[in-house]
Amino acid sequence: MRFEVSHVLDAIERRLTTEPALARGVLDLAEVVRYVDLDGGRPATLLRLGMVVDALARHLAEEGIQVYCVVDKQLLSDLDQPSSERMVIRRWADDGHVEVVQGSGMRVRELNEIAGLPIISRNLPGLAALPGAGGAVITVRGPVPTAPSDLGRRLMSRRWRCPDPECALFAGMRVAVGQPLPKLRGNPLCPRHDLPLADTGPAPAQDVLAVRVNGVIKQRFLVTGAGPVTVGRAPEGNWDSDSRSIVLGPWLDEGGVKAVSRNHVVVAFDHSGLSVKDVSMNGAWIYPGGDKITPRQPRTLGPAEYIELYPGVEIGRPGSLAAGTGTVGSVLVDAPTMSFRLPPA
Ligand SMILES: [Zn+2]
Structure with a gap:
């Protein structure tokens, strides 16, 4: 049971970012963990963060979405929070996945007003997280910022x-x-x-790209002028989200596993902007148009263009990839049903 909880917390960790360009909203963790209405369970639990992340993913029709999580210092000594979870939050803070601050309310407002992140909360204007099907549902309440000031x-x-x-x-x-x-x-x-x-x-130039598989965005990632990012079935390097490679393997069907190379394309910033280089066995195609990219030659990626590695496996700026209509997965799929039960959908 303990193993399964830690598994869920690891999955939630991958949904946390302190890079405003990747975050889809900002939240006050102390509020979310105490949101008893979501499941009627114990006074404070980190699993509610997973429910809110899932709700935002459903709202945006996108998987792998990340949130900017602000942690009030007091939460680290809140005895309602299980000590194992407090340890996890401390580790997240030490690794830079969340921000621990004195006075989270002010910081959340600052990230909203200056970084342009919508606030995900119970009562504030922005994205309202309310009890509902699957634990929480997100409803738009008032104006939502879309860009930094x-x-x-x-x-x-x-x-x-x-x-x-x-x-x-x-x-x-x-x-x-x-x-x-x-x-x-x-x-x-x-x-x-x-x-x-x-x-x-x-700061080095940067842009956000996304991987879309069968019509659903699976992950957004940052490409900066500081170094290229390799995308493929199983690129060499680490599997964690901080590494300079994007692993497509877990999202591919049998045909995709055969067609997508271990290292398939390399995305980089060069003098002409964002470029892609096909380093695969089978090739990559650029859309709109469907032209094959010349292998091993950097090709500038225009604002509306995206590339296809295999039918249904695409990479481009999120704006060039339409939001999916498919069902998005849950970060809580591994949640132990004994200690934690989702309300019926
Ligand atoms: Zn510091």
Whole structure:
């Protein structure tokens, strides 16, 4: 049972990001874990974060969506929260998956107003998370921001470094996962350590791409000028979301497993913008049009273009890939039914 819970928490961890360009909303973890109405269970549990993530995925008709999770420091000593879960939150904070701050409400508003992230909450304007089928449902309540403010754009166009050597948020080496929005109190500060951040120069150019399989977006990922990203059935490298490769294998059917190469395309930023290079055995095609990409030659990816590796397996900017109509999977599929039961859908 314990193993299964940790399995679910690992799955939830992959849905957390502190890069505003990848996050689809911001939430206050202390509020979500105490949202008893969702399941009528114990006073505080991290599994409710999974319910809200699932609800947002259904709302957006997209899998693998990520949220920017702000954790009030007090939650780390909240005795209603099982100690094993408090340990998990501490680990998430140490690894930079979430932000631990003094006063989460103010920080959530800042990420909303400056980074342009919709707030996912019970009562605030934005995306309302309400009890419903499958645990939670998301309803749009009032205006939802879609882009950072001018100030946010300026802040995020620089790289920042926190003077705390242990800092996971502004370590100056998060090129694969981007960087959080600095906290602004006169000067840019680290939201975790409340120390002034050093400006280390312009941020590398970046863009967000997505993988769509059979009409459903499975994952968004960041491509930065700091280095290429390899996409394929099983690219060499790590399997975690921080690595510079995107693993398609688990989403492929039998035909896809045969047709998609271990390393299939390499996506990079070069002088002309975002480019793709076909390094596969079987080729890749560019749409609209359906032309085969010349193998081993970088090809600039226009704003409305996407590439196909195999019928139904596509990569492009999220805007070039229509939202899916298929059923999106759940982050809670492995939740133990003994201790945690989803309300009937
Ligand atoms: Zn810091």
